[in-house]
Amino acid sequence: MGESASDELLIQKIAERDSAALEQLYDRYERQVYSFVFRIVKDTMAAEEVVQELFIRVWNSAGRLRTDESAGKISSWMFTIARNLSVDWLRKQGRKPSEVREQGALEREAAPQSTEQEVEHKLLGEQMKEALGELNEDQKQVVELIYFMGYTQQEVSQNHDIPLGTVKSRVRLALSQLRKKFESTWKEGVKP
Amino acid sequence: MNNQHSVSCEDVEMYLLGGLDEEDKLAFEAHLLGCKECRLKLEELSEVVGIMPLTAQPVQPLSGMKARILAAVAEADQAKVEAMSNTEASLQSQPTPAVPVIDSASAQITDKKKTKSWTTPAFAAAAAALMIVSAALYQKVDHLNNESDKLAVQVQELQQQLAAAEQPPNGIQVNSVVALTPAIPDIVAQGLATIVIDAKGMHLIVQAENLPKLTNDEAFQVWLLKEGKPVNAGTFLTNDGTGALYYTFAPDQYDQIAITHEPDANGSQPRGEIVLAGKLISG
Numbered sequence: 001m002g003e004s005a006s007d008e009l010l011i012q013k014i015a016e017r018d019s020a021a022l023e024q025l026y027d028r029y030e031r032q033v034y035s036f037v038f039r040i041v042k043d044t045m046a047a048e049e050v051v052q053e054l055f056i057r058v059w060n061s062a063g064r065l066r067t068d069e070s071a072g073k074i075s076s077w078m079f080t081i082a083r084n085l086s087v088d089w090l091r092k093q094g095r096k097p098s099e100v101r102e103q104g105a106l107e108r109e110a111a112p113q114s115t116e117q118e119v120e121h122k123l124l125g126e127q128m129k130e131a132l133g134e135l136n137e138d139q140k141q142v143v144e145l146i147y148f149m150g151y152t153q154q155e156v157s158q159n160h161d162i163p164l165g166t167v168k169s170r171v172r173l174a175l176s177q178l179r180k181k182f183e184s185t186w187k188e189g190v191k192p
Numbered sequence: 193m194n195n196q197h198s199v200s201c202e203d204v205e206m207y208l209l210g211g212l213d214e215e216d217k218l219a220f221e222a223h224l225l226g227c228k229e230c231r232l233k234l235e236e237l238s239e240v241v242g243i244m245p246l247t248a249q250p251v252q253p254l255s256g257m258k259a260r261i262l263a264a265v266a267e268a269d270q271a272k273v274e275a276m277s278n279t280e281a282s283l284q285s286q287p288t289p290a291v292p293v294i295d296s297a298s299a300q301i302t303d304k305k306k307t308k309s310w311t312t313p314a315f316a317a318a319a320a321a322l323m324i325v326s327a328a329l330y331q332k333v334d335h336l337n338n339e340s341d342k343l344a345v346q347v348q349e350l351q352q353q354l355a356a357a358e359q360p361p362n363g364i365q366v367n368s369v370v371a372l373t374p375a376i377p378d379i380v381a382q383g384l385a386t387i388v389i390d391a392k393g394m395h396l397i398v399q400a401e402n403l404p405k406l407t408n409d410e411a412f413q414v415w416l417l418k419e420g421k422p423v424n425a426g427t428f429l430t431n432d433g434t435g436a437l438y439y440t441f442a443p444d445q446y447d448q449i450a451i452t453h454e455p456d457a458n459g460s461q462p463r464g465e466i467v468l469a470g471k472l473i474s475g
Contacts (some may be wrong), residue, residue, distance in 0.1 A: 017269075023262060034253045036245035044254060045380060051253075052261045056268045076242035083210060083245070125246030132247065146211040147244060153211040168206055175205045179240045 007074035015063035022059055029075070032121060033082050040086035040148060050085045057081055087150035131181040139174035142167055199223055204233045208241050254380055256402075268345065350388060350397065365389050370449060372400060372468035379404060381433075383468045385449050393440050396425060400451060400468055401434040411457035412467065414439065417448035425449075427457040446472050 005024065013021035033054065038047040058078065065077065132140065145151045157164040199220040206212055207220045224230050350366070365388060372383035383400030398414050411429055414437050415422040428437045449472055453464040
């Protein structure tokens, strides 16, 4: 199996219990998924546990994924599971995400990206960072609290004394602005 | 705030970003089945949200993570296969591998919305859109399996360890299972202590991994503690940081278990520092 096997092909092979395909998918996403999970849980061991659970689920549910109509969606699917597991972990800990101890953030700078896909994802990540940076402060705040810290809209509304309708509209505007930004990027030919 | 749990087309973004609570999420997923506009919007926006994880600062995982995770996947898989063949009846809630998540998910939701009727193309579109939300749905479907998965792993571990015994164990009952957590900051060791009871008495099974390296005559020693008084439960050495121990003892109410890093395997009292520890609560 070459480097270039698509995510969809790997998922199909995983569904046929091909452990080499799982390993390849793992290698492809280890760093991205781990970094993302760590961003949320801010705990080395917890991040590993979450990534482990993610790959157990990938292994067990690959057969139930429809890869025919979902080109390019495998990474989104994995990131969604990873985020849900991370938020579950935060909630199980019984600590508010904002109270996560920062000293646990043993951030070891990762080695430079190597594969073509990693480089591409790094570029997309940088573009997204830039796009997030262009949101106004209110929009940035709700995106951070909800997506990266795992709060629900009701919690954001209550904890930060923002009317629920305002929380909703900030999220809507933020995503609409991000989408516009990326639509123009994709027209230039870069797409995840 | 009385109207907290009503959802509408305006919630697509919040759903996608993960800001809906469980109740709203289920309500929105039901809404999604009947709303083509929302499905389209969801598909459009999911690409953008799918890029957000890539903004995380790159962090290097702990060394050996790949080996640990791939081994865990294999183990979970094996446990699943065994559990399925051994206790078929108790695992009827296990999702059948061949059935797409989408089908079971949509079936669940349509149960709640029996009044809705949709045509085949609408169903196809709903199925396509649900691919995106399958992660969330899968989590729910999978939630019930977690407990049985965990139990299956434990059962498998016990079976392996007891296979060496002369007589096949009969009627083994797990009394308590304790996760052992590091007592020193900055170490990644983890362990599991299981106490099982059979006709011969109580047996303690301890497994630990990622333990610090041993040098010279050093060994790890397991202690059962009763009101702070340690009782020697044996010593073990490690292979690549992994070690295990099996100890049979007369029934007693121990309240703690600890693993210490000892200068040698001959101590009758703890001399080294505690590496892993856990509270025992007998079941």
